[in-house]
Amino acid sequence: MTGASSAATAKLPLRTCLAWGAGTIAVAALFNSVNVLLLRYVVDYGGISAALAGTLIAGSKVYDAIIDPVIGGASDKLRSKHGRRRPFLLAGGVLLALAALMLFNLPVFDNPLLTVTFFTASLLLYATGYATFSVPYMAMPAEMTSSYHERSRLISFRVAAVAIASMLAVFVGPVLMEAAGGGQAGHTALSMFLAVVVILATLYSFYGTRDAPFHSADGTPQLSWAVKLRSMASNRPFVILIIVKLLQLLALAVTQASMPFLFRRVLQLDDSAMGLYFLVFYGVMIAVQPLWVRVARSRGKRDSFIAATLIYGLIYMSWFFVTEAEPLALVYLRAAALGAFGGAVLLLGQSLLPDTMEWDYRCTGLRREGMLSAVYTIVEKVAFALGAALTGVLLGWSGYIQGAGGAAIEQPASAITAIYWLASFIPLGLLAVSVVALFFYDLTPDKLGEGDA
Incomplete structure (x- = not known):
């Protein structure tokens, strides 16, 4: 150091x-x-x-x-x-x-x-x-x-x-x-x-x-990939975090891919309305970061993470009940709510990664944050690839009419139903399973020897 x-x-x-x-x-x-x-x-x-x-x-x-x-x-x-x-x-x-x-x-x-x-x-x-x-x-x-x-x-x-x-x-x-x-x-x-x-x-x-x-660099001995992977697999908090992030990023990938279809085919709104939606979403996400830092300090990272993830999933589930008659004010209110709790999910999930890196060092004496970061980054790529694939497959199975760039071509009811599920219950299910995994995450300040730090 x-x-x-x-x-x-x-x-x-x-x-x-x-x-x-x-x-x-x-x-x-x-x-x-x-x-x-x-x-x-x-x-x-x-x-x-x-x-x-x-x-x-x-x-x-x-x-x-x-x-x-x-x-x-x-x-x-x-x-x-x-x-x-x-x-x-x-x-x-x-x-x-x-x-x-x-x-x-x-x-x-x-x-x-x-x-x-x-x-x-x-x-x-x-x-x-x-x-x-x-x-x-x-x-x-x-x-x-x-x-x-x-x-x-x-x-x-x-x-x-x-x-x-x-x-x-x-x-x-x-x-x-x-x-x-x-x-x-x-x-x-x-x-x-x-x-x-x-x-x-x-x-x-x-x-x-x-x-x-x-x-x-600390002169860490050169190990085979098999030995490195087995050693990282023994870092239980890191493994659990990887599972959680795979599920949560998969949910995010599905919702990102399905949102343009929801706005155009269900809400009958144009891209400018969707652009304003994302402006509200990301604007609120920025604004709430100091709040969630304080919440995590007072309530604990894991418990705050679990609560925010559940509420985040329930807000996404509410898309299942929207119609073309949905007032724009409610659409943007939902954007604000998703931005607020999505900001917590991103913050708390990512803040656990350096904690697991510190735990890895405490357990092994090896400074290999880059390797752990690489695995984490791979999971991000896999999640977004799977999310896009899942969205495409479900829309294909539902009979979605490709090449219909405008809103004039009416999509079959099965395609509209698939869009509803992609925007609501599928991300809710993935987020709920990630919460189950989070209950097994037990890396706390006391375990890291930091007490109330």
């Missing part, structure tokens, strides 16, 4: 928390833009079929999952005056900025194979940059503070940054696209905006965390 890390148990300066949290903007702004806009862009402007484009995007996720533990292991072993993690932030930010420029400026060659090759290379660059940045980044909180509750405070800045990045992707990006004239020119403007956001957030996070405590 460096000399700077002697302050690891003290309250982190606000400037350090802001800088670390801002790093999330670098990955989340591009992540949301890719999830929402990339497939349509590639199909409509790149001339690549939807099936092939979807397959290539899915394949890049597999590649991403493979390199996550490689990046995590490398960051565990790096020796640098800047710490083990921060140099990866710089490298990852540069790769992400380049990927933003490539992904939304797809050249259309006379030979379609060249276009597909360029798109594939862009996806691989994006996956590499995402892993290079996000895996070491998520390992940093366990090094920056050893305080049980201070980790919750630190993570709250990340959750707020997620909301800010989402608003940049959902609102500012499309506005710039429209101002630039739409089409390819609009996507070029979007790519330049995203590249600038990524670079600025990366530089701010890198330089702003220069005084944060960190651990140096």
Whole structure:
């Protein structure tokens, strides 16, 4: 541990928390833009079929999952005056900025194979940059503070940054696209905006965390992957957390994928109404972070997490009863409620990760936060891949009519029912099962030897 890390148990300066949290903007702004806009862009402007484009995007996720533990292991072993993690932030930010420029400026060659090759290379660059940045980044909180509750405070800045990045992707990006004239020119403007956001957030996070405590590589012996996995599996709190996050992120992925269908096919509302919904959702999520930090300190992380998750699921379940006649005020009130409790679920779930990393060190004496972060990141990717697949499969089975971009084509009743379930009872069920798993999570301040810290 460096000399700077002697302050690891003290309250982190606000400037350090802001800088670390801002790093999330670098990955989340591009992540949301890719999830929402990339497939349509590639199909409509790149001339690549939807099936092939979807397959290539899915394949890049597999590649991403493979390199996550490689990046995590490398960051565990790096020796640098800047710490083990921060140099990866710089490298990852540069790769992400380049990927933003490539992904939304797809050249259309006379030979379609060249276009597909360029798109594939862009996806691989994006996956590499995402892993290079996000895996070491998520390992940093366990090094920056050893305080049980201070980790919750630190993570709250990340959750707020997620909301800010989402608003940049959902609102500012499309506005710039429209101002630039739409089409390819609009996507070029979007790519330049995203590249600038990524670079600025990366530089701010890198330089702003220069005084944060960190651990140096400790000469951990080289172990086989099988031994590493068995050792991590013995970390019971970490395993339970992984199960919880898989279920909760799967619920989130399903609701994100189904919400556009709910707004268009059930509520009969346009994209601008849905945009306002997300503005309310993320705005409230930012506003409630200090409140949930205090609640977690007074009521305990696990119990607060359980309560927030249950209420969050019940609010989603209420979508089952909405109709076209639903007053807009109630739609946005639901957005505010989901933002409030969704903010708690994100904050409390993510704040448990550095706790399990600290427990891993207490049990093994090994500093391998990067490896644990890699596994956590893989679970995120698996959850979102499964969520999108589940949504697509259920809509397909229900007879949903594809290619009906406007609201004029009437969908069969079975498709409308599937949309209702995807937006309500399916996420409720997944969240309820995650609560059952949470009851087995027993990592407390006393167990970590921090008492009332």
